[in-house]
Amino acid sequence: MNSLARVLFAVLLCISGALAQGFGVKFLGDSHLGSDALIQAFRDEFFGGSDDSVGFIAPLMPKFHASEALRFKNEGFEIISSRRDTDPDFPLCGVIARARNGASLQIELKKLSGEFEVEVLHRVGGNGEIFEIIDANGRKFRINHLLRNSWEYTRFTLAFPVQIRSLREGAELGGYKIYRKNGSFADSCASNGAYSSVYQKWGKNAFIRDLARLDYELFIIAYGTNDALDSNFDEAKFYATLRGLVRSLRKGSRRAKILLLAPPRSPKVPNASRAAAVIRHLASDMGLMFYDFDMAMSEDGGWEGWRKMGLIRPDEIHLEAGGYERLGRNLARLLKRNLIEF
CATH class of the missing domain: 2.60.120.1360 (Jelly Rolls)
Known part of the structure; x- marks a missing residue:
């Protein structure tokens, strides 16, 4: 059993029962989520068409x-x-x-x-x-x-x-x-070009007020690409910023679990691997789930393999819709598979 499977088993064993009663997922991230292609593929795979909110x-x-x-x-x-x-x-x-x-x-x-x-x-x-x-x-x-x-x-x-x-x-x-009462859903806060610090511009009451009465079981955080594009990328600052976001989410929904995603490794983003290492470190320090998109892409030859399959956009930073859909389905299957097996 790999480390990700162990963590998923430890914190999400109860998900199958929760799905029957309604299950809320919130994605927060940058342009990798902005088109909603990744999230819609996740919805379809994770809920199997049963999401009704x-x-x-x-x-x-x-x-x-x-x-x-x-x-x-x-x-x-x-x-x-x-x-x-x-x-x-x-x-x-x-x-x-x-x-x-x-x-x-x-x-x-x-x-x-x-x-x-x-x-x-x-x-x-x-x-x-x-x-x-x-x-x-x-x-x-x-x-x-x-x-x-x-x-x-x-x-x-x-x-x-x-x-x-x-x-x-x-x-x-x-x-x-x-x-709807006990409804299942996956929604998002996604912003093209967003740094992980974007939440610091949201009001001090936003997390508690705007998360209230929605039954979130899982938060998925997917920042890092824009932070890593900065030539002055500061690992300590990136760590502290993401930690602050996690703490804000916990204030708004204390029982929800949190999954951190490391971004795809675009050759145009020289600090992407450093950002991924910080995200992994934070997940370990705070007892959060962690998943690296590079793990999914490496199974088909990594960035170059996905480019050959027509899944990379010409800007060499973003994926085509089909690429995001693959990542969304893969993430949902990984969560469901580990929960069903255990």
């Missing part, structure tokens, strides 16, 4: 990002991102949708249907009615904001597609929790 979703998808769970139609909302913009209180995942007066947003579910519990995160520099919501059954609701310049949730039972209309200039959306 969405989890926490950013209010809109920034440019070059996608969600396999939702489709957005935006008219008049500006996207503000923690990767490139500033705000004193970014919500979890670091995306804000700021409305012009009369702006509208339609949210459609791509695969799921029926009614869901939906918690809408909102903020405005005042109070009063700021958004109108119309669901697929024609039901209309108003969001009444109470606390000036503070994030608040308002909860509804809604059928999709859902339309959100702005009633006030500058009213903001910070995300949505979309779920």
